[in-house]
Amino acid sequence: MHEQTFTVSGMTCGHCVAAVTEELHKVPGVTDVAVILDGGNVTVRSDTVLDDEAVREAVDEAGYTLVS
Ligand SMILES: [Cu+2]
Numbered sequence: 798m799h800e801q802t803f804t805v806s807g808m809t810c811g812h813c814v815a816a817v818t819e820e821l822h823k824v825p826g827v828t829d830v831a832v833i834l835d836g837g838n839v840t841v842r843s844d845t846v847l848d849d850e851a852v853r854e855a856v857d858e859a860g861y862t863l864v865s
Pocket of ligand 1: 808809810811812813814
């Protein structure tokens with residue numbers, strides 16, 4: 798099990814959290830996503846080490862920006 802934490806900017810409400818969570822669940826290998834709205838902290842658990850580019854694209858797809 799792998800766990801990585803990212804920072805996502807632009808999320809302002811529960812809808813944003815839901816959108817980011819949904820898109821990240823589509824990334825291959827992802828098993829769990831936890832988003833803390835305040836601060837844009839996103840913790841992703843996965844079976845394999847995630848491709849950062851896939852994570853970035855998923856966040857983009859949801860309409861937000863991966864900061865780190
Ligand atoms: Cu929102």
